[in-house]
Amino acid sequence: MVAPRDADARVRDLVAKWADGKATLKEVRGYTDEELYAAARAGHVFFNQGLIQEARAIFQGLFAVSPRDAYFARALAVVEWAAGNPDGALGAFDVAIKLDPDHPAGYLGRAEVRIASGQRREAQSDVAKAISLAQAKDPLKIKAEAMLAALAGRRR
Numbered sequence: 255m256v257a258p259r260d261a262d263a264r265v266r267d268l269v270a271k272w273a274d275g276k277a278t279l280k281e282v283r284g285y286t287d288e289e290l291y292a293a294a295r296a297g298h299v300f301f302n303q304g305l306i307q308e309a310r311a312i313f314q315g316l317f318a319v320s321p322r323d324a325y326f327a328r329a330l331a332v333v334e335w336a337a338g339n340p341d342g343a344l345g346a347f348d349v350a351i352k353l354d355p356d357h358p359a360g361y362l363g364r365a366e367v368r369i370a371s372g373q374r375r376e377a378q379s380d381v382a383k384a385i386s387l388a389q390a391k392d393p394l395k396i397k398a399e400a401m402l403a404a405l406a407g408r409r410r
Contacts, residue, residue, distance in 0.1 A: 278322060283319070290323075294325075296312060300312065306336050310330075324354035328346070330342075335366070358388040358395070362398050362401070365401065368380065369401075369405070
């Protein structure tokens with residue numbers, strides 16, 4: 255058992271680290287990955303039911319609590335895109351890519367937003383990167399290859 259004074263000092267230390275950008279709210283509050291991913295599952299349920307604002311609130315919160323988790327950044331990007339916020343989606347995909355530059359989903363998602371925004375060249379670059387990162391039979395690779403073919407076909 256931790257003595258109350260020790261616990262108070264630990265919390266003060268964590269809050270100071272959080273204020274300095276050296277700790278996350280996940281660490282300050284002591285949340286586990288299991289707890290955060292349970293909340294994410296609820297966000298997916300809302301999203302799949304078309305309750306976009308509710309899903310958005312959950313994923314904004316998860317990203318605020320655990321800003322180093324690329325999955326939460328990607329999920330937030332998808333929800334922002336569905337909510338009609340392309341700038342928010344692009345920003346969240348940019349963060350997801352910085353956090354996990356080897357995951358094709360960030361590039362593919364950003365490409366979709368860029369295509370819709372008329373940024374074809376940037377989209378093609380993202381799709382090519384997604385293809386280079388995805389495994390052979392990964393559904394993301396299949397989708398990316400189809401997107402690249404469609405982008406190339408539209409030029410004619």
